[in-house]
Amino acid sequence: MNIEANSYFAAADPAFLTRNAARHQQAIERCVEKLRMTMPVIGLRNPKIGTAANHWIYCAPFDWVVSFQAGQLWLALQLTGDPVFRNAAQARRPVFRAILANRQAQDHDLGFQFSLGCVADWLMTGAEEPREMALKAAELLLSRYRPEGRYLQAWNAVAPHGRVDPHHAAGRIIADTLQNLALLYWAYGETGRADFRIAADGHAETALAHLVRADDTSFHTFLFDPVTGAALRGETHQGFADGSCWSRGQAWLIHGYAQSAAVTGNPVYLRAARRLAAKAEALMGSDAVPAWDFDAPGANVPRDSSAGAVMAAGAYLLAQQIPAEASHWRDFGDRLLGGLLDSCDLTGDPQALGMLAHGAAHVGSGFADNMLPYGDYYFMEALMRSLGHTQFFW
Secondary structure, eight states: OOOOGTTTHHSSSSOOOTTTTHHHHHHHHHHHHHHHHHHHHTTTTTTEOOOTSSSSEEEEOOTTTTTHHHHHHHHHHHHOHHHHHHHHTTTTTHHHHHHHHHHOOOOHHHHHHHHHIIIHEEEEEEEEHHHHHHHHHHHHTTTEEETTTEEOOOOOOOOOOOOOGGGGGGSSSETTTTHHHHHHHHHHOOOHHHHHHHHHHHHHHHHHHHTTTTTSSSEEEEOOOOTOEEEEEEEEESSSSSSBBHHHHHHHHHHHHHHHHHHHHHHHHHHHHHHHHHHHHHTTOOSSSSBTTOOOOSSSSOBOOHHHHHEEEEEEEHHHHHHGGGHHHHHHHHHHHHHHHHHOOOOOOTSSSSSSOOOOSSGGGTOBOOHHHHHHHHHHHHHHHTTTTTOOOO
């Protein structure tokens, strides 16, 4: 397969291509071939987390990561035009119909699910059903907006499969939701309904005020009084400690604010993404793959390839939007991709069903070294951005 012959490079701005273009081009071709070769194994299932043998454990019907396989397939279609990828992605529509039909399945991650599952379908094929499904999901995400605190409520008291955790449901935001705002901004663009934009901007501004600390590190989660909206305290759910800086949370914020800036043109969001990226770069020191938490103690702190992939995609977004600093942010993105290619790349391993090793799903729960489907998706996105591609589903 020769992706370059499919006009990928022809559509790219040559000034944006990095000096690592040949290596990145070879890597994205391996990603596409990995998807092609694993489709008969994965079928209609959606990967959740990798095993020690680099096989997949698959999602239950309403998992927050259920869309990342579809997202990779849509990227592969964009690169190749091969309808086998379109067919495999569209065959997953019943997963998203089921989420819309189950109230307990609907939470702050509707953006992840429907941007990659249905907005992508609409943008790539023009099919009307996924557009309507994505607009419905946007309305459901909008219903989580709490105007008294100007935020989107994270999590539910009752999970889709019946587990009860009211601690998670009372006045809480998380860093991950910044990436989910893309669905609201898209819905605003499709409909002109101001409430979509108001909610997205309100949450982005609240997260900037409370998740991002004065030193440009970040909390994973922040609590508010659920009645008055008054700010209470920052905590963590997946990081080392309440006061530490969980690297994937920092990465979600970098990409989320950079993407929000690209959509809205708001310079406040762009400055926030730049500050967060500069802090992450400083905290990494000489590392090429981020530690799972920048403040975790010890000599053998687990790495998180998924944080590196998200962060790399965000760095290229910054390069695209800040011409005076484009070289710096491209170099940072190249450094992160270099770390992934040097020490985490599974695309050449015929036994591995995923693309990246050494993802830290939830270290506190014992998931510290796994393939992760979101790491794989953002790995593809970052590689494509490094090569000058600009059309995505956010």
